[in-house]
Amino acid sequence: MYKKFTIACSLFATLxxxxxxxxxxxxxxxxxxxxxxxxxxxxxxxxxxxDSTVNNFFTMYDTRCYSSKDMVxxxxxxxxASLKSFxxxxxxxxxxxxxxxxxxxxxxLYVPIHGEGIAVLVSDAPTGPFTDPIGKRLIDSxxxxxxxxxxxxxDDNGQAYLYWGNPKLWFVxxxxxxxxxxxxxxxxxxxxxxxxxxxxxSKAGRDGKPGPTYTEGPWFxxxxxxxxxxxxxxxxxxYISYSTSSSPEGPWTYKGNIMKRADHLAxxxxxxxxxxxxxxxxxxxxxxxxxxxxxxxxVSVEQFAYNADGSIPVIPATKExxxxxxxxxxxYKRVEAETIAWSEGLKTSGNSQNGVYVTKITNGDYIKVRxxxxxxxxxxxxxSVASAASGGTIEIxxxxxxxxxxxxxNFSATGGDQSWKTLSCKLEKATGIHDVYxxxxxxxxxLFNFDWWKFGK
Numbered sequence: 001m002y003k004k005f006t007i008a009c010s011l012f013a014t015l016x017x018x019x020x021x022x023x024x025x026x027x028x029x030x031x032x033x034x035x036x037x038x039x040x041x042x043x044x045x046x047x048x049x050x051d052s053t054v055n056n057f058f059t060m061y062d063t064r065c066y067s068s069k070d071m072v073x074x075x076x077x078x079x080x081a082s083l084k085s086f087x088x089x090x091x092x093x094x095x096x097x098x099x100x101x102x103x104x105x106x107x108x109l110y111v112p113i114h115g116e117g118i119a120v121l122v123s124d125a126p127t128g129p130f131t132d133p134i135g136k137r138l139i140d141s142x143x144x145x146x147x148x149x150x151x152x153x154x155d156d157n158g159q160a161y162l163y164w165g166n167p168k169l170w171f172v173x174x175x176x177x178x179x180x181x182x183x184x185x186x187x188x189x190x191x192x193x194x195x196x197x198x199x200x201x202s203k204a205g206r207d208g209k210p211g212p213t214y215t216e217g218p219w220f221x222x223x224x225x226x227x228x229x230x231x232x233x234x235x236x237x238x239y240i241s242y243s244t245s246s247s248p249e250g251p252w253t254y255k256g257n258i259m260k261r262a263d264h265l266a267x268x269x270x271x272x273x274x275x276x277x278x279x280x281x282x283x284x285x286x287x288x289x290x291x292x293x294x295x296x297x298x299v300s301v302e303q304f305a306y307n308a309d310g311s312i313p314v315i316p317a318t319k320e321x322x323x324x325x326x327x328x329x330x331x332y333k334r335v336e337a338e339t340i341a342w343s344e345g346l347k348t349s350g351n352s353q354n355g356v357y358v359t360k361i362t363n364g365d366y367i368k369v370r371x372x373x374x375x376x377x378x379x380x381x382x383x384s385v386a387s388a389a390s391g392g393t394i395e396i397x398x399x400x401x402x403x404x405x406x407x408x409x410n411f412s413a414t415g416g417d418q419s420w421k422t423l424s425c426k427l428e429k430a431t432g433i434h435d436v437y438x439x440x441x442x443x444x445x446x447l448f449n450f451d452w453w454k455f456g457k
Contacts, residue, residue, distance in 0.1 A: 021321030023289055023298030024074055026343045030064060031297035032097030032149075032217070032270040033283035036126070042068050042276055043126045044283070045098050045109070048079070049296045058295055060095045063111060065127050070327040071276065071301070072370040076338040078350045080128040081109055081121055088135055089116055097149045097217065097270055100126065101178075103160070108178045110138070110150040110162065117147045118164060120179050133179050139164065139172070141190055149270070151220045155248050163229070166216035169193040171249070191249070199243055199252040203234050213241055213254070217270040222248070226310050230258070230271050237261060238269040240284065242312055255311060262317045264288040266297045277326040280304055282315055325371040328433055331378065331455040341370040341435070349449075354420070358450040361392070366401045366439045374398075377429040380456035381407055386449045388417040392442030394450070396427060398434040406430055417449055427455070 023030075029049035036043045044066040050059040062082035066074040083095050094114030101108055109121040109130050118139035121130035139147050139162075150164040152174070160174035162181070171191050172181035183189035193199070200212035217232035226244050229252055233241035240259035243252035259269065259282070266287040273282050283301045290296035303322050304315045329335065337358040338348045345365035350356040358367070381396050391412040398404050407427040414421045440447060 020319045021072065021323075021341065022300035022302075022317075022319050023286060024301055024321065024341075025066060025076075025299055026289060027076065027338075027340070027346065027348050028064065029290060029296040030299045031266075031268075031285040033272045033285060033299045033301075034097070034099040034151075035272045035274045035281070035283050036100050036102070037274050037276050038102050038126055040069060041126075042071065042274065043100065044068070044074070044299070045080075045100050046299055047095060047097050051296070053293075053295045054093065056295070058096070058114075059093060060114075061093065062095055063098045063109070067127070070325040070329060070371060071279075071281065071303075071322050072325040073329060073339050073341045075336055076340070076348045076356050077127040078348070078356045080123075081111060081130045083113065085111075085121055085130060086113070086119055086132055088132075089113060089119070091116060099151050099272075101152045101154065101160075102126070103154065103176075103178055106178070108152070110152055112148040112150055112164070114148065115145055117141070117144050118150050118162075122179065138179065138181075139190075141170070143168075143170075149217045151218045153220050153222060153248075155222065159248070161220065161248050163218050163220045165218065167214070168195055169214060169218060169229075169231075193250055193252070196251075197254070199250065199254055201233070201241065201254040201256070205235065213239075217268075219272050220248075221273065223275070223306075224310060228273070228312075230273055230312075232269050232271075233257070237265070237267045240269055240271050240282075244310075257314060258282075258312045259284060259315050259317060262286075264319075265317055266294040268294065268297070279326060280306060281322070284317065286317060288319070328371045328373040329369060331372050331374065331436070331453075332457060334452050334454050335369070336452050337367070337383075337438075337450040339369060340367050342368040346440075351418070353418070354451050359417075359446070361440045361447045361450060362445065363392075363440065363442050363447065366437055368401070369436045369438075371433055372436045373433050374430055374455070375432075375457075377431045378406075378427050378455035378457060379429075380424050381409060381427050381453065382422060382424040382456060383409055383453040384420050384422050384451040385409075385411060385414065386417050386420045386451070387411070387413045387447065388415075388419075389413060389445060389447055390443055392440060392447035395437075395439040395441060396425075397437040397439055398430055399437075400435075401437045401439050403437075404428075404430065411448075414448075417446075420449075420451060424456070
């Protein structure tokens with residue numbers, strides 16, 4: 001009886017691992033998610049917790065970007081900004097929570113730098129390159145340490161608002177250029193929100209005195225006729241709560257928690273909410289990949305539905321994440337190898353020639369790509385690879401990393417880890433929509449780099 005129970009538990013654990021979708025990025029530690037919908041694509045901007053933590057504190061040097069058209073596969077666009085983007089600032093740590101917005105074909109990335117205020121970068125494309133248009137801080141107030149976590153939205157009348165703050169909340173009315181603000185309101189243009197119990201609830205602080213639940217990480221947006229302010233709340237460890245208003249400038253009305261605590265959540269949390277292709281999604285971060293290290297966080301996402309009155313329900317932080325894709329992936333067009341639903345054991349890197357590619361591949365590593373539409377069946381598999389070692393094998397499987405084998409691409413060293421070759425192999429026929437697994441096999445050490453792939457009919 002005990003043996004049967006053990007086997008059943010092992011099988012359940014295996015099935016759970018195969019169905020897990022959160023966190024959505026496994027190649028790096030990512031935090032502070034800021035999703036942006038543009039031209040039929042979700043662009044996800046994140047801060048980046050380094051693999052090695054310095055002085056047991058947040059160690060963050062750059063801002064990363066990922067994109068998805070289906071909400072289950074995420075394409076890595078690499079680091080799109082870093083502390084080095086700001087020539088006026090000499091700081092080697094503190095690239096905290098960013099947010100990006102599009103206006104008139106330009107993309108504005110608002111970046112807080114711990115202890116340096118809030119800066120802005122601009123680009124002609126959502127994935128950069130981003131450059132510094134003003135050569136100084138955008139927000140340079142008397143609360144520099146607290147000038148973090150910017151969130152930006154453009155109202156229906158064209159007025160843009162930039163909110164931010166820990167442990168209080170401030171905003172400016174951005175000018176149409178998005179890189180300056182109206183100095184004729186508030187304190188030289190900066191408006192301080194009244195942190196009342198009615199606006200943000202109440203909870204005893206560390207000093208035992210009551211104070212607002214608002215802590216940091218605001219996310220500001222409008223949906224229908226209601227303005228939402230979603231934020232990290234209740235101090236450490238953080239919940240996610242929200243307030244609403246009939247005006248972009250408040251007053252705000254506290255509505256309560258929407259994400260409570262769970263064992264795999266970090267002591268901080270930071271959310272972003274979007275509507276995409278008829279569904280609503282909340283992004284947040286946890287500490288599941290680092291197994292409980294709160295300075296090494298990972299972005300996750302949940303699908304949810306608003307209540308009829310526009311209120312947000314309590315949303316559980318799950319390991320399953322988004323169950324159903326909103327589109328199927330076409331494998332007969334070139335697909336970047338860094339388009340990933342789930343992976344184990346590998347990393348991504350990049351250069352000016354190839355852009356981002358998959359690297360640090362060792363024996364047994366794999367990539368899962370969800371909701372791939374094979375149609376009437378593929379006959380060939382084509383891939384761009386580079387190997388300075390002894391090469392390796394890419395097994396093409398469907399519906400599991402140990403499930404049906406469609407084919408194997410075997411290759412030897414190509415002459416270097418940047419000596420790229422396009423190779424192909426034949427595939428067994430499989431039709432319809434499947435999850436595709438690329439399972440990597442070979443000898444010891446790093447085997448090869450993997451840039452893109454494509455099926456052939």
